[in-house]
Amino acid sequence: MVEATAVSAEGRISPGDLGIWNDRQTAAFRRITSFVKEQGAVPGVQLAHAGRKASTDAPWRGGAPVDSAAHGWQPVAPSPLPFDEGHPVPAELTVEGIQQVVEDFAAAARRAREAGFDVVEIHGAHGYLIGEFLSPHTNHRTDAYGGSYENRTRFALQVVDAVRAVWPEELPVFFRISATDWLTENPEDEREGWTADDTVRFAADLQAHGIDLLDVSTGGNAPKARIVAGPGYQVPFAERVRAETGLAVGAVGEITEARQAEKIVENQQADAVLIGRELLRNPSFARHAARELGGEVAGPIQYHRAI
DSSP, rough: EEEESSSSSGSSSSSSBBBBBSHHHHHHHHHHHHHHHTTTTEEEEEEEOOOGGGGOGGGTTOOOOGGGGGGGOOOOOOOSSSSSSSSSOOOOOOOHHHHHHHOOOOOOOOHHTTTTTEEEEEETTTHHHHHHOTTTTTTOOOTSSSSSSHTTTTHHHHHHHHHHHHSSSSSEEEEEEEEOOOOOOOOOOOOOOOOHHHHHHHHHHHHHOOOOOEEOOOOSSSTTTTOOOOOTTHHHHHHHHHHHOOEEEOOOOOOHHHHHHHHHTTTTTSSSOOHHHHHHHTTTHHHHHHHTTTTOOOHHHHTTTTT
16 A cells, blocks of 8 residues: 555645656556556555645654745645644635545546556545544534534545545445544543544445445544554454444554454454554565464565575
8 A cells, every 4th residue: 555645736744745646646656556466466545635734844854844945835624723833824625625625536546546556545534634624623614514523524425425436346445544533532631523433423424435444543633632552552443343334444553463463353353454664664574474374475585585
C-alpha cells in the first residue's frame, strides 16, 4: 500500500508529498505497480487530503507549518479552526469547494486504476480532511455538512460513492478511520469528539456504500489528547467493529511481532493485520515472520541466506 497520496496539490501534508492529481504522476506510478506485480504482490494506494494539517514540514523535521517562502499554501477545512497553537487558521470550505474535493477523489481513483493499482484506500483518519468533517471537535458547520451525525458523515459518504462509481466493482475499496479522537475516554477532557460508538455506526454505513474493509486506527485529530498506547492498543477497536457489523477490518498500531499478528487473526479480532512502521525498522519483516511461523516466502535465494 503506497503512503497517503494527495488527490490535489492543496491536499498534500508537506510540500514533498506524493500526489496523483495529474497524468505525469499517473505515468510515474506505472513503473512501481508493474514492478510490484512482477513480484507476485498486489499494489494499493491510499488517497488522501490533509485538510487543516496541510502545508506542514515532514515529521522528522518537526512537522511545523510551512509558509509561502518555503512553498507552503493555505490549508482548507470544514471550519476555520487551526490544528494547534502556531498553526494557521484554515479557510472554511464552501459547498462548491467540498464538491470539488469529492471530484478530486474520484479523479484520483480513476488515475490510480490507470496507473495499475488494484486496491484503493480512502484516508479518513488522523485528523485529515475527511476525519475533520466526521468529528464534532473539528466540524462546527451549521449547513448540510455539519451538526448531526448524518450531516457530519455526508462528505465522507459522498467521497466513497464517487470513488466506488469509478472503481471496478470486482476490486476492493478500503477506508481508513480513526475509531476515536481519544477525548471522551478521558473524563478530564471536556472537548467533544468522534467516538468508538460513532465508528461502529459509521462502519455499517460504509459497508452499505460499498466499502470492503475498514482500516481501524485512532487519534490524530485533537492535539494533546491523552492516548493510552502500547502493543496492539488499537486492536480492540477493530475487533468491536468486526463483531458488531460483520465488515472486514484491518488491525494496526504497535504490531511488531509475527506471533502477535498471527494471534490477532487466529482470535478473529481482525481479518488482516496492517504493518507500517515495523517495515521501516525491518524491511525483511515478512521473511522473518514467515520463517518464525513456518511459512515460505518466494524470492532470490541470496536473501534466504541472510534471514
